[in-house]
Amino acid sequence: MNNIQEKLIEDGKSVFAPTYNQLPIVLDGGKGVHVFDVEGNDYLDFSAGIAVNLLGYGDEGFSNALKRVIDNGIFHCSNIYWNKYSIEVANKLTNLSKMDQVFFCNSGTEANEAALKVARKYGKSKDINCTSVISMDHSFHGRTFGSLSTTGQAKYQESFFPLLEGVSYATYNDIKSVEALISSTTCAIIVEPIQGEGGIIPADKEFLQGLRELADKNDLILIFDEVQCGMGRTSEVFAFQSYGVTPDVVTLAKALGGGLPCGAMITKGKADNILIAGDHGSTFGGNLLAMAAASYVLDQISDKKFLNHVNLMSKYLVKKLYELKDKYPKQIVDIRGLGLMIGMQMTNPPQDIIKNCFDNKLLLLKAGTDVIRFVPPLVICESDIDEAISILDKAIEEVASK
Numbered sequence: 564m565n566n567i568q569e570k571l572i573e574d575g576k577s578v579f580a581p582t583y584n585q586l587p588i589v590l591d592g593g594k595g596v597h598v599f600d601v602e603g604n605d606y607l608d609f610s611a612g613i614a615v616n617l618l619g620y621g622d623e624g625f626s627n628a629l630k631r632v633i634d635n636g637i638f639h640c641s642n643i644y645w646n647k648y649s650i651e652v653a654n655k656l657t658n659l660s661k662m663d664q665v666f667f668c669n670s671g672t673e674a675n676e677a678a679l680k681v682a683r684k685y686g687k688s689k690d691i692n693c694t695s696v697i698s699m700d701h702s703f704h705g706r707t708f709g710s711l712s713t714t715g716q717a718k719y720q721e722s723f724f725p726l727l728e729g730v731s732y733a734t735y736n737d738i739k740s741v742e743a744l745i746s747s748t749t750c751a752i753i754v755e756p757i758q759g760e761g762g763i764i765p766a767d768k769e770f771l772q773g774l775r776e777l778a779d780k781n782d783l784i785l786i787f788d789e790v791q792c793g794m795g796r797t798s799e800v801f802a803f804q805s806y807g808v809t810p811d812v813v814t815l816a817k818a819l820g821g822g823l824p825c826g827a828m829i830t831k832g833k834a835d836n837i838l839i840a841g842d843h844g845s846t847f848g849g850n851l852l853a854m855a856a857a858s859y860v861l862d863q864i865s866d867k868k869f870l871n872h873v874n875l876m877s878k879y880l881v882k883k884l885y886e887l888k889d890k891y892p893k894q895i896v897d898i899r900g901l902g903l904m905i906g907m908q909m910t911n912p913p914q915d916i917i918k919n920c921f922d923n924k925l926l927l928l929k930a931g932t933d934v935i936r937f938v939p940p941l942v943i944c945e946s947d948i949d950e951a952i953s954i955l956d957k958a959i960e961e962v963a964s965k
């Protein structure tokens with residue numbers, strides 16, 4: 564074997580726990596919305612590291628923000644001390660969300676674990692048995708035990724029972740099914756404003772409004788998991804702003820660090836001051852380098868021009884996808900989503916189409932069982948969309964003619 568890439572992958576396979584089905588490329592560079600493998604192959608990236616790399620690749624301002632931390636020689640100082648970057652980011656997050664308090668961690672699953680702890684402690688302060696949580700069918704909240712327990716998809720849970728007790732699953736977008744599950748032991752409702760892994764399913768506005776009303780009426784903590792749909796993706800900084808419904812807790816990760824590991828939980832009102840010293844923590848949460856990244860990201864996405872661009876690109880992408888739907892009515896069932904979190908539901912599982920696109924240097928993702936997911940960097944432009952659509956068009960045609 565003399566191909567560098569194949570050799571690296573062979574090495575990786577011999578030492579990695581086999582938890583991923585990686586595609587056969589080793590990435591190590593990028594510019595704009597393109598990524599490059601170690602052999603210099605160039606891919607148009609409509610996956611953005613699964614909704615992470617919102618600024619694309621090679622953003623000079625982002626690199627400079629990181630360099631400033633690197634040059635000071637300290638990346639980590641532990642939460643025994645303060646660091647100015649995390650204070651800066653907490654201020655930006657609370658100002659932008661109009662919420663109150665921030666807890667920093669490193670990933671989406673950790674942000675949800677923190678939210679579940681807030682919910683339980685809040686519930687228990689009222690009644691020792693008030694510990695159960697309502698989640699949704701087809702939801703995805705992460706892979707640690709609390710988050711996994713609230714993930715409403717058996718395939719992720721099956722091998723790991725027993726999970727957290729007291730989690731029940733309502734039907735997404737069906738407020739009556741949520742109401743039917745509320746009891747005296749319920750402390751919280753957790754929901755993604757747009758279900759991501761479950762198949763890019765946006766909540767109806769009335770559903771989120773209904774959840775807010777139920778949470779208020781029954782004194783529950785309403786948690787919005789914006790790990791995938793937050794941070795400018797819907798063309799608002801927070802997805803909940805696209806719906807005009809504010810939760811008690813919002814969880815963030817993925818795009819927050821623009822590519823650096825970073826998560827956060829933001830609380831408001833009754834969810835404030837629930838976790839106190841000793842209740843929760845994270846060695847790396849609020850890490851200087853991750854915070855410098857998040858601070859830069861928040862500056863970019865809070866710019867109206869940036870958000871307007873997301874909105875315009877969303878409209879253009881959706882228009883182009885509808886043209887494909889008209890061309891391939893037998894293959895394409897539905898197009899849905901918000902901003903630049905768009906799903907195209909197919910008649911058949913779309914692996915072959917995604918593989919064909921990959922062979923033609925376009926990176927796309929699947930969601931659910933039959934949805935092609937578009938979560939590109941938010942800095943894409945019309946010509947990137949045209950290029951992606953042309954590759955996808957050929958892929959659908961080729962797979963259909965097989």
Ligand SMILES: Cc1ncc(COP(=O)(O)O)c(C=O)c1O
Nearest residue numbers: 670671672703704705759790791
């Ligand atoms: C909505 C949602 N919540 C939580 C997670 C878990 O995030 P992480 O992989 O950073 O733990 C994900 C990851 O895909 C997600 O999409």
